[in-house]
Amino acid sequence: MNKSTRLLTILLALAVALFFVAPMVGISSISPFISEQEPVLYKIFWHIRFPRVLVGFVGGAILAISGVVFQSIYRNDLASPYTLGVSGGAGVGAALAILLSLPWLYQPLFAFGGAMIPMAIIYIASTRMKRIDPAILILAGVAIQISSGGIVLFLHYVADRYQSAQMMQWVMGSLDVVSYRPGIILSVAALLLFFVVIGLHRELDLLSLGSDFAHSRGVAVSSLIHLLFIVVSFTVALLISFVGPIGFVGLIAPHIFRRFGGGRHIFLIPGAALLGGIMLVLSDTFARTLLQPEQIPVGVITALAGGPFFLWALLKKR
């Protein structure tokens, strides 16, 4: 068993364990073997905490896989699932739904629609390029992110205090789900994403060495980037519409796996996915319990832990 396979096995075992351990933790500690005879505790475990762990795990996996893909396309460790401005667009959509006082259901729909706008702009722009230039895509993403930020600030300005607080809450990201539905939808999306991306592991290996190198080895680079672009952005937009823009997991999980498990995508994709899932579930467990009974938005935890960690990892690399 090589280093990468060993690490994958450990991560898989950790992930399985976490699925049972994480829902045990909370104001009251509950065993996964809780009997249905205790309906309240049973419900808390299986209908509140477990769906939340599921969303956390699947969400972390989606962010990590998307991070792997964008980091390979851009050949840049700082690329994240949000590099193309998807989170900015989603933020505008969600803020608009809040400002218009639309029923709760509209918030994820508007966020999803908002996330699709930057994707459509960049997709159309890239189809007009003779050759896709990742640097231009990054800059386009930055421009969209800045513009979206401006629009969200304006919506904050015209919103009342309650709406403004809601917008703030959304921007921080949260795994506060109340049913299995988001977890199931996101699991299907995550599996589709996983199989598409793992099927392209060799192409991603080549792409991570540069588009000229990939082209000279027979990869149809532009078609590949377009396909990845659509699949990843669609999945990330779906995730954001449920949980908001949770930062750093998509940035850090691929980075850590690459360091300890190597850069071959056949290992990196499942490895980063498992690690991303574990990281987000752990972060959420902290978010739920650190100041209990209050809950901190999980995005705050991932940013607080992720920022310094990433800085450390980058400096250590030097």
Add this chain to the structure above:
Amino acid sequence: MIEIKNLAWQINDKPILRRFSATIPSGAVTTIIGPNGAGKTSLARSILRLIDEWTGSISLDGTDIRTLTSQELARHISYVPQDIPLSQSMSVEEFVSLSRYPWLNNWQPLSSRDRDVVNNSLEKAGILALKERVVASLSGGERQMAAIAAALAQETPLIIMDEPASNLDPFHSHQLYQLAKDISQHDNKSVLIVTHDITAAVRYSDSIILLKEGKLFFEGTPQSVANSSLLEQLFGISFSVLTDDSGNIMVFPGGKKSE
């Protein structure tokens, strides 16, 4: 054999290649020499279809390269770029194995033949002992040899090298050109090298193409290119051409700018 006819390419109305025509023979080392901006790299990139907006025709053993898919093209032409892509986390063996991509189907793992091809390529390039090392940890010379091993593992009849020795010391530079010559002679491959090193070109090439302002300036044998007045016309500077006791030709720029 590659036949290039009336190849033209421009950026924002500035012509880079102007109706360039030439033939690159099989089983030989052909070198392209010319001043900066003459269109050497653009020519190499056009053949690789890294530049795709040119007019004219490029055919490979009679097949128009525009009719080939990316994968088919990669089965015919491999590329050793000027800057070798670095991977912090990929071993030399993994890096070279990636060149088997054009020969594999989607989920097909590397066969024992693929592994043999990779090992043979590493051995030919003299870096079999380094196969476990991470590419980023190699020296400049070793990295260049890894890139050549990768090109060999692609098993193409044509290998294009863009200024492959520009960052190498004389020892590694000699080793690289000698390897290029061996590949062409023993494996019957065409090797096309873009370089500024006229002495190396004259010593190791079978034929040399001189390129000036995007056009063919001269095409001939190394002996015919080792001509001070021809090189002076090309570069606008005087040249000294010397022959040592072993018959090796050395070409030095004289430093005097011509009128």
